[in-house]
Amino acid sequence: MTPEDHIDAVLQQLAGGRVFPDVAPLDTPTPYITYQAVGGAPINFLTGERPAKQTHRMQVNCWADSRTEASELGMLIEDAMRSATHLQVEVLTGRAANYDEETNCRGTIQDFIIFC
Numbered sequence: 317m318t319p320e321d322h323i324d325a326v327l328q329q330l331a332g333g334r335v336f337p338d339v340a341p342l343d344t345p346t347p348y349i350t351y352q353a354v355g356g357a358p359i360n361f362l363t364g365e366r367p368a369k370q371t372h373r374m375q376v377n378c379w380a381d382s383r384t385e386a387s388e389l390g391m392l393i394e395d396a397m398r399s400a401t402h403l404q405v406e407v408l409t410g411r412a413a414n415y416d417e418e419t420n421c422r423g424t425i426q427d428f429i430i431f432c
Contacts, residue, residue: 321371323351324431326400331378331393340379346421347380347389354427372430373408379421383413390424397428404431 317325320337327335328350334340334348356372376393380386390411397405406429414423 317432318371319353319430319432320351322372322400322403322430324378325354325394327376327402328395331389346384347378349376349378349389349392351376354358356429360373364378369431372432373427375425375432377423377425377426379416379419379423381421383422386413386422386424387411390426394426400420400430402432404428 324335324337329399331349334344334345334427336348336350338350338352340348340350352375354373354375356370359370360369361367363387376397378386378389378393380389394411398407407428408427411424414425415421416423
């Protein structure tokens with residue numbers, strides 16, 4: 317499984333299953349969640365082998381019609397990520413508020429480290 321597959325599986329029970337890599341399709345109803353890989357700290361072996369598991373920094377965003385709804389969904393996302401013990405999740409940042417002028421949506425953005 318890719319890191320994106322793992323994140324998608326963890327978050328599918330939220331936002332009515334509207335969970336997308338990178339960006340949501342045009343006209344997706346709110347609330348919805350997007351996520352993307354934003355780096356990580358590679359593990360390097362002297363032998364040049366690729367490790368069986370890797371560290372990935374994943375950014376998770378949620379979008380809703382109101383600040384309250386976005387904040388509540390952001391808390392649920394953090395809870396779901398923390399519960400994914402098989403990914404050894406580290407919460408890297410606190411939730412930051414976000415606003416999209418084009419859609420008039422409120423959101424949160426938060427970074428996590430996963431090991432998979």
